[in-house]
Amino acid sequence: MRINILQHTPNEGPGSILEWVQLHGHQSYVYHPYQFGYLPQAAETDMLVILGGPMSPNDDLPWIKQERELIAQLLERDVPLFGACYGAQQIAKTMGYQVTDAPAKEVGWAPVYRQTETIPGLPEKLTALHWHQEMFEIPAQAELLFSSDRVKNQGFVLNHRVVGLQFHFEPQADNVREMVVNDFPYIKGSTLGQSAADILQTPVPPENQAVMFKILDYITQPK
Known part of the structure; x- marks a missing residue:
């Protein structure tokens, strides 16, 4: 499979997603549309990963709108899509749903709770890294997967x-x-009350990679 990855800031890369790609013998292509303006073609995309970033889907930038055009084509083609933070917001907005201010700005480590058993094997509670102050509306056709x-x-x-x-x-x-180290000013005002040192000193939960792999396995399996 050709896994096309849209990265939107230098300091929010694909992380363990690249390990999953390599484990399965796929090829990854990382695009930086915010800097270079290029996006993959739908016909050359077997799976699309849309990562986070400091921008909002509501920003009036040509490349953000072009991303949604690509996402719409891939939704029509039933191509696997994974979105993190801004990426998830882009998917929801492509489908006609709103991205608005969240009830609270969350920056740091905090638990999330599974809301459906649709994806097998996910724990009921996990500790995730939050870095956002906007949120998506859940598409009517979709299921709520996690809440905090x-x-x-x-x-x-x-x-x-x-x-x-x-x-x-x-x-x-x-x-x-x-x-x-690159985006620590954004921590200010978070409802989680964690400092940069607090975030750095918290170990990444080992189960997060396992869950990431389960999610990617799920969306790429035959129906």
Whole structure:
């Protein structure tokens, strides 16, 4: 499979997703549309990963609209899609649903709770890295997948092919350090009350990679 990855800031990379790609013998192609303006073609995309970033789907930028055009084509073709944070918001907005301010700005480590057993083997509770202050509306065709104590709409699953998460399971320890040292001013005002040092000193839960792999396995399995 050709896995096309849309990365939207230097400090939010694919993390453990690349390990999954290599484990399965796939090929990954990482695009940086915010910098170079290029996107893959739908016909050359066997799976699309849309990562997080500091922008909003509501921003009036040509490449953001072009991303949604690509997402719409892939939804029509039933191609597997995974979106993290901004990426999940882009999927929801492509489907005609709103992206709005969340009830609380969440930056740091906090639990999320599984809301459906549609994806087999996911734990009832996990500790995820949050880095957001907006949230998506759950598409009517989708199921609520995760919620947190402060924000209900934390994840959705759609049609065995699409998963969007408002938070991050993909970062490994190096990725967390990169996020914090480059984007630490964003931590201010978070309802989680964690400092940069608090976030850095919290180990990445080993089960997060396992769950990330289960999600990617699920959306790429034959129906």
